[in-house]
Amino acid sequence: MILIELLQAVLLLAGVGFFLVGTLGILRFPDVYTRVHALTKADNLGLGLIVFGLLLGADSVPVALKLLLVWGLALIASATAGYLVARAARRRGVRPWRARNWEKG
Template identity: 55%
Template sequence: MSAVEIAAFVLTAAGVVFFVAGTVGMLRFPDAHSRLHALTKADNLGLGLVVLGAMLQADGLFSVLKLALIWILVIVASAVAAQTIARATLSGRSDLEP
């Protein structure tokens, strides 16, 4: 294995660890705002690490740019979704709590 392959593996494995941490936070935290925090922070960082690992294995610049665009779009979408859910919980909707 080359140094690039090892770095890609390490970055991807670290990303998976953050995904697992976000999932555990979602399952264990007591309220919707804490769960949102766990998901948005940990999952965005986890995706970033996985994307960086995939970028190291990409064939060319176009593939790297596509991966970066996907990462940016997911960050924006998760921020909008988290904001929408947080506002819904503040307005008193109880169907979002277990």
């Protein structure tokens, strides 16, 4: 039992960490497109880890399914919102930020 609780703690803390990194990404990344990258991907993983951590402690099937439903809906919402923000920026002619030492790999 203690092992499961330990694993739960690790997953929850890792999830919170990814949320934090996603927020840090908004502050550090240079333009709207890269910021959308940071938010969608880091928060998807952060929420996934938190949901997985809570699943280990779920005491009934509907509760477990509810957690998965929350994650699924959040995934669809964040991917859709990310696309809409990027498309709106593109339509307004926001030019993507480019690294100064840009090289083609």
